[in-house]
Amino acid sequence: MIQRPTVREMLERLENAYGRLADQTHATPEERNRLSSVVDDLRWYAARLGAERWQVAPRAGRWSFAENLWHVTEQAQSEAASGTRLTCIYFIDHGKEHVGQAAEIFALFEYS
DSSP, X not given: OOOOOOHHHHHHHHHHHXXXXXXXXXXXHHHHHHHHHHHHHHHHHHHHHOGGGTTSOSSTTOOOHHHHHHHHHHHHHHHHHHTOOSOXXXXXXXXXXXXXXXHHHHHHHHHO
């Protein structure tokens, strides 16, 4: 089994992949800001969750924060490396979906 990078490394990789994708898709300044906000929000939730909960699923059948982050990072890296046919808006929407999942993970730990 291949070991995933650390959460900090994944956030750096995601940021770099989003930069390459923004260049490839000729993203507008607003689209670039929205991609950056995905990474900023994921960093914020990573800090709020704390490293001790990054790998822990909030309940059975759910992905951990690290698994969610790896999914979005792996896809962004793959698309950036292959020259994506997807739009920048797709990556914004997909990233925001994972920000929402990070918020839900946090809520399940804190408020359930």
